[in-house]
Amino acid sequence: MDYLIDFLILGLIYYLYFYRKWRKRSIKELIINTIMYVYIVMVLFVTLMPFTISILLGSTNSLFTANFIPFRDFQEGYNGAIKEIILNIIMMMPFGFLYPIIKKRGVLHTLILTLLFSIIIECSQLLGSLWGGAPSRSFDVTDLFTNTIGGFIGYLMFICLRPIVNKIVRSS
Structure with missing residues (x-):
């Protein structure tokens, strides 16, 4: 619901x-x-x-579950680390592809917006867990890196497919 x-x-x-x-x-x-x-x-x-936002503050342990060490889960051999890295990259590839089509901006601007989008998500997860939201959500600095890499790969895909994209855009 x-x-x-x-x-x-x-x-x-x-x-x-x-x-x-x-x-x-x-x-x-x-x-x-x-x-x-x-x-x-x-x-x-x-x-x-x-x-979800609870009237009462959520867990004070939220800051303890936040990860401020890049790729810590991977380095410590966490089973799902590689899967999370790959999924975060894939998740942001469409942003890196679509953003330059919409705003006609270059790689640097696309990467900055991808990073900003990722920061907003991670900070919202941290605030949400502090406010009693989903306990499975937590801030992870690794996500900032992998999301930005995904945005960059999406941008590279845009560059490779730009002649096709331009042809579609001009024909409509």
Whole structure:
């Protein structure tokens, strides 16, 4: 039920603000911006949902579960470390691919926005756990690195596919 409320709120935000703003542009811009919006909603679903804020503060152990040492889980031989690294890279590849199409920005700007997006997610996870949210969510500095790498790989894919992307953009 929590997820349904979150999706309804995000759908309402899309319709009341973004759709009304983007529909005034070309159909191509509406479609690519909507794809980016749906992608961001899916990332939020995987990383933050359901959004829960307790009136009482959550666990004070949240800071103790936060990881501020890059690749600590991998170095310590944690079984799921490689899987988490790969999934974080894959998760941010669409951002690195779509962002330069939408904003027509270069690699540095794309990487900075990818890192900023990742920081927002990680800090939201930390705050959420402090406020009584999902205990399985915690800040991990490794995610900042792997998400940014994913954004970079997505950007490289954009560069490789730019002639095709440009052809699609020009034809619509």
